[in-house]
Amino acid sequence: MTEELYKNQAKSVIARALAVLGAFDVEHPLLTLSQLARRAGLPVATVYRLAGELEDGRFLHRDGAGRYGLGVRLWEMGLLTPVHGGLRETAMPFLLNLHYECGETVQLAVCEGTDAIYIEKLTSEVSVPVKSRVGAHIPLHATGVGKALLAFSPDAFIDAILTMPLKAHTSSTLTERRVLSRQLNQIAQRGYAQSDAEYQLGATSIAAPVVVRGTVKAAIGIVNYSARDDLAQYVPALLRATNGLALRLEDVEGTAYPSLSGLE
Amino acid sequence: MTEELYKNQAKSVIARALAVLGAFDVEHPLLTLSQLARRAGLPVATVYRLAGELEDGRFLHRDGAGRYGLGVRLWEMGLLTPVHGGLRETAMPFLLNLHYECGETVQLAVCEGTDAIYIEKLTSEVSVPVKSRVGAHIPLHATGVGKALLAFSPDAFIDAILTMPLKAHTSSTLTERRVLSRQLNQIAQRGYAQSDAEYQLGATSIAAPVVVRGTVKAAIGIVNYSARDDLAQYVPALLRATNGLALRLEDVEGTAYPSLSGLE
């Protein structure tokens, strides 16, 4: 028998339900029933039923106009996730103090698969650049925090990333394997990473890893969008934050949360 | 002998799946398969299958030891929720500045059903009191932010809350309907609420509502755990924050997110 016989979506209820939830994204936080059905690729009647059940479980919420949005329950559950409860919560005071000390935007990121992902971002600016949104995925090879995470990762992981195509996000992005590899060594030696417009034009950053018992758990970065300040002056403060957090995580670890590493 | 609790029959797959996810809480962020099954009240084989599918969808995550935890996907989705994407994100710079100005713990809360719920909390302290955790539900009648939210709510809602039993969390909690009602009027007039050890001994706070087009969307509070400072001095800064946020929300509103109110 050919594969084609089986290809017509052998989807489980759960897969369908998750498809419904997955229909929402940053550009579409609110959807009508039919939009939802279209985006989830499912019949309206099916979505109607599934959405109803998800609403009962407070995973979906319906506003006055009948539009669906993700429910508070979902947000509450996100708080129980290791990245939040185990990491962000512990890191927050360190990030605050760092932000207080240097006045620049401060970021916390972890590895997630072959990307980095922003866990938290503290900024006094009212406007929110989409690229550095909390939850945004960013390349490991082209940002300060990304390179900090990468430089302190296991060799096997570094090799895996270096083998993949290194997308050029700006003209300054390092796309040469050997160049990047050499820089990662420097970073590992020096203890912190730098990035200048490698991902976003006009954005400069420094970043350092949070290493607990030899494993990189996260990275903290300081970003400046106007290049007016010399970020190098903040290296001591940055390292104080990463080291402080690392020690704190060592204390907390084991009691509650597991590895946050990207490789398992 | 067996105490046969009548098990959840006639449940849909989704209800079961949500029961699996719901088995996690702050005290149990990581569970083995059998713990998960027990807590969800479902057969192991069933949970095994459901958990597998949820894992495929990255709603669950399994660590090296085989323990389940809530997955990153769940956290990412929480970010798309109106409370986060619509409110927290916008409020962050205001909270940061306020924290910067007064150096005390700063909180952001909204109404959720008959409770208030902490959306964000900024503190420089490393230790984390559980009662004021982000995501924690807190009484409307016994905290600064709670009273600020309540005082500016529709009369129908206030009446509904006043009709419910007002639990005494400390000896200072206002449990008399008439006393509380009178104080709410004062708060509405004065523009901000105060609370002294009404929920947690040793905790003093002031709080003000974020009112957008006549509706309370949230409240911001300043808390002090040692009572050494006189919080009254920070009222102007607090009101600057709430008013600034209200104006900003007015701008953003409509374009993306719906009502965040507890009453619909």
Added chain:
DNA sequence: AGTATTCTTTTCATTGAATGAAAAGAATAC
């Protein structure tokens, strides 16, 4: 080491819960 206990994974016959086309009911546009 040997046995008991608890936990995880796989299997499979059974069935009832999920399905989605279709049509009715609302709301909105034209």
Added chain:
DNA sequence: GTATTCTTTTCATTCAATGAAAAGAATACT
């Protein structure tokens, strides 16, 4: 006034979900 799009309900069909049972691992106890 009617055409169009969206929401809700119904229902006969069937296919996916079920969970008991047993095998397979791991861990604890003697």
